[in-house]
Amino acid sequence: MRDRQVLIVEDDRLTATTYAEYLTRAGAFVVVHSSRTAHDALGFLAGRLRRTGTFGVDMVLLDMNLPDGHGLDVLGQLRAAGFTGGVLAMTADTELETIRRSIALGVVQYLVKPFGYQQFAQRVRSFRDLSVEIEGPGRADGQAEVDRAFAMVRSTGPGDLPKGLTEGTLNTVVAVLQAADRALSAGEVGTAVGSSRVTARRYLEHLHRTGMVDRTPRYGTPGRPENEYRWHPARPGRPTD
Numbered sequence: 001m002r003d004r005q006v007l008i009v010e011d012d013r014l015t016a017t018t019y020a021e022y023l024t025r026a027g028a029f030v031v032v033h034s035s036r037t038a039h040d041a042l043g044f045l046a047g048r049l050r051r052t053g054t055f056g057v058d059m060v061l062l063d064m065n066l067p068d069g070h071g072l073d074v075l076g077q078l079r080a081a082g083f084t085g086g087v088l089a090m091t092a093d094t095e096l097e098t099i100r101r102s103i104a105l106g107v108v109q110y111l112v113k114p115f116g117y118q119q120f121a122q123r124v125r126s127f128r129d130l131s132v133e134i135e136g137p138g139r140a141d142g143q144a145e146v147d148r149a150f151a152m153v154r155s156t157g158p159g160d161l162p163k164g165l166t167e168g169t170l171n172t173v174v175a176v177l178q179a180a181d182r183a184l185s186a187g188e189v190g191t192a193v194g195s196s197r198v199t200a201r202r203y204l205e206h207l208h209r210t211g212m213v214d215r216t217p218r219y220g221t222p223g224r225p226e227n228e229y230r231w232h233p234a235r236p237g238r239p240t241d
Contacts, residue, residue, distance in 0.1 A: 002028075003028050003029055003030040004028060004029050004030070004058040004059055004127075004128050004131060005030060005032045005056055005057050005058045005059070006023060006029050006030065006031050006032065006057070006058065006059045006060070006061065007031075007032060007033050007034075007035065007041065007044070007045070007057045007059070007060045007061070008020065008031060008033070008034040008035070008060075008061045009034075009035045009038075009041045009060060009061065009062045009063055009066070009071065009074065010034070010035075010036070010061065010063045010090065011036045011037065011063060011065075011066050011067055012036075012063075013036065015063075016034045016036070019031075019061055019090070019120075020034065022117055022120045022121065022124075023124065025117065025121065026120070026121045026124050026125055026128075027125075028128055029059075029124065029128070032056065032057060036066075036067070037066055037067055037068045037069075038066045038068050038069035038070075038071070038073065038074045039068055039069075041074055042074060042077060042078075045057065045078065045081075045083070046081075049081070055078075055083050055085065057083075057085050058085050058086065058131060059085055059086045059087070059088065059124070059127060059128075059131075060075075060078075060085060060086070060087045060088070061088050061090050062074070062075060062087050062088065062089050062090065062091075062107075063089075063090055063091055064089065064091040064092075064093040064098060065091065065092075065093060071089070071091070072098065072101050072102065072105060075087055075105045075107070076105060079105055079106065086108050086127045086130075086131065087105070087106065087107050087108065088107070088108060088109040088110075088111065088123060088124065088127065089102055089107050089109065089110045089111065090111050090113065091110075091111075091112065091113060092112065092113040094112055108127055108130075109123040109124075109126070109127065111123060118167055118168055118171050119167065121171065122167065122170075122171055122174075125174075129212075130149060133149060134149055162202070162206060164202070165202060165203060165206060169193065169195065169199075169203060170203055170206070170207075172193045173189060173193055173200065173203045173204065173207070174207070174212070174231070176189055176192045176193060177189070177207075177213060177229065177230070177231035178231050180230075180231070182230070183214075183216065183218070183228035183229060183230040184228060184229055184230075185197075185218060185226050185227070185228050185229075186198075186200045186201035186204055186226070186227070186229070187200070187226075189203075189204060189229070204227075204229045207229070208229065212231070213229045213230060213231055214229065214230045215227050215228070215229055216228055216230075
């Protein structure tokens with residue numbers, strides 16, 4: 001998997017530095033530039049477009065309240081210039097008008113400050129995995145594939161989880177699956193994350209329902225038949241760049 005190229009647009013230097021550190025922890029991201037103003041962000045991308053013919057940015061982390069303008073005005077100019085990368089809003093702005101405009105301009109995630117690493121990592125990884133799935137030529141194999149692609153980028157924060165599941169444990173389960181070089185049973189995942197097989201299975205089934213993991217029967221084991229689960233976006237044998 002190639003690293004996703006990220007532009008951070010955030011006027012607070014410490015916050016921007018924190019995002020860069022979070023991206024390093026999340027994995028497979030590289031910050032190509034950090035802008036503290038709308039003018040700098042637009043100038044940076046315009047310069048890259050002139051020199052290379054491409055924006056060279058896969059993802060923008062966008063604050064809304066910048067010293068010299070609104071983040072959505074920046075995004076509007078980028079879309080008009082042909083920018084098709086992913087944009088994740090990172091802002092304290094909860095005005096409904098801002099949220100409506102964000103949706104209209106194709107913002108794929110909207111994180112309200114303050115937030116922690118787990119919330120941040122879940123959302124940027126969702127976009128990363130989606131971008132791997134849909135890059136390059138070709139077409140989706142019907143409605144189910146389209147639905148799965150949209151499910152990948154939707155928030156999976158606590159408010160979107162079934163009752164009794166938590167975001168922190170979900171992120172741990174995801175990390176275990178992503179690191180595994182084979183499919184894992186619910187018992188194996190439970191052992192890795194420090195939970196029971198039944199609890200692990202609830203998380204795995206949630207990930208399966210949202211299209212994030214493949215579920216297949218495991219044959220050749222004594223006792224009751226069981227399922228095994230493999231992280232779908234990064235399964236071996238599929239091109240990832």
